[in-house]
Amino acid sequence: MPAYILKRLLLMLPTLLGVLLVTFVVTQFVPGGPVEQYLAEAKAGRGGEGGAMNYRGGQGVDPKRIEQIKALYGFDKPPHERFWLMLRQYARFDLGRSFFQNKDVWQLIREKLPVSVSLGLWTFFISYLIAVPLGVAKAVRAGTRFDLATTLLILVGYAIPGFVLGVALLVVFGGQLQWFPLRGLTSGDWDEMGWAARIVDYLWHIALPVTAMVVGSFAVTAMLTKNSFLEEIRKQYVLTARAKGVPERRVLWKHVMRNALMPIIAGFPAAFLGAFFTGSLLIETLFSLDGMGLLSYESVIRRDYPVVLGTLYLFTLLGLVTKLISDLCYVLVDPRVRFD
Known part of the structure; x- marks a missing residue:
């Protein structure tokens, strides 16, 4: 185990370096960089440094000024x-x-992370709380009407893009019925509310965007849980336990559950950490939520390279570490796993 961990840590360095190098090459040599944008604003008379700059903007920028900008x-x-x-x-x-x-x-x-954390954590926990029990129920009732009906609902939810569902929710529940607010995470008088009122107000604002993200996110987990349970139920040790008269509930929840949830538990750290940093650009834009998704998009459009490369460096590093933790979780879930 220590040798495996050391090897993975050493492999992270060239991986991280390669990601930064490729991104640096792309961002540094594409047209329309920060200097070009500044010059374009100056020529349009929007240099942002007072009347002198606005006056010179229509005549062009002095070469010495260009060197200073560079x-x-x-x-x-x-x-x-x-x-x-x-x-x-x-x-x-x-x-x-x-x-x-x-x-x-x-x-x-x-500044932007609280919005993405709110969306990501709620989506993560609600998705798992729905997907795992639903997957188990589908596996136990495989081939029944319940299985077919829930599969149809899951596929329909998975096929509908989150932003399309978000638009529908806004139009119906935010516009026509006016049951939910149209934008933001909190109301304008948030600071004047008590704790109970703040909790209600926060849940009231987060309901629609989380619903739009959850509907399509739990489909993969639900089907993975179902397939894992079906694979375990058909194994010999389950038939042996049933032949010995072990109650069906004990067979499912004590023996099958532990082995069937291995892929889900092993991927839990990556999904949990990803919930903190996953920003949905379309959902954040649709519901006027200023989070990581909107920050990343605006940074790319404006060629704000320190933000683009800095966030990429942080997220890549966290992703590599989380991937290692996910692999190590296999040993914790199943002691039979050996990395050598």
């Missing part, structure tokens, strides 16, 4: 030097500073 964004250095400086910066867990928002990337992540 130095400000770090483009006065060759690409390989910029990449090396970025790696040294990330080695200290310094994600840099946004070009356009005048904030540290860490600060932006802390």
Whole structure:
């Protein structure tokens, strides 16, 4: 086990380096970078530095000013030097500073993360609480009308895109019936409410976006649970337990459950951590939620490279560590697993 963990940790370094290198090459050499955007705004008279800049914007930007802008964004250095400086910066867990928002990337992540955590955690827990019992019920009643009906409902829910369902929920429950608010996580008078009122207000706002994300997210887990249970139920040890007169409930929940849930339990850490950082751009935009999904999209559109590369570095590193933890969970669930 220690040798396996050490080997995986060493493999993370070239993987992380490769991801950063590819992304750096793509972002640094595509047209329309931050310098070009600044110059375009200056030519349009929107330079943002007072009347003098607005006046010069219609006449073009002075070459010395262009060099100052390049130095400000770090483009006065060759690409390989910029990449090396970025790696040294990330080695200290310094994600840099946004070009356009005048904030540290860490600060932006802390500001946007609560929205994505709210969506991700609720979606994660509700999906598992629905999918696992439903998968077990489908496996026990395989081939019955219940199995066929629930399979049809799962496939329909999985086929409907989350943003389409979100639009329908907004139109019906937010617009026509006016049962739920149309935007935000809280009301404007949140600070004036008591704790009980805050909880109700928060759940009232989060109901529609979470519903739009949950409906399509639990389908894979439910079908995986069903197939795992069916595979275990047909094995010899289940037939032997039944032949010995062991009650059916004990066979299912003590013997079959432990082995059938191995794939789900092993993937639990990755799914749980992913819930903290998964941002749904369309859902956040639709319900006016300013989270990680919207931040990532705006950073790419505006060529805010420190935010793009900083968040990618953080999420890739967490993803690699979580993947290792998921693999190690196989040993905890099934002691028969040996990595050698």
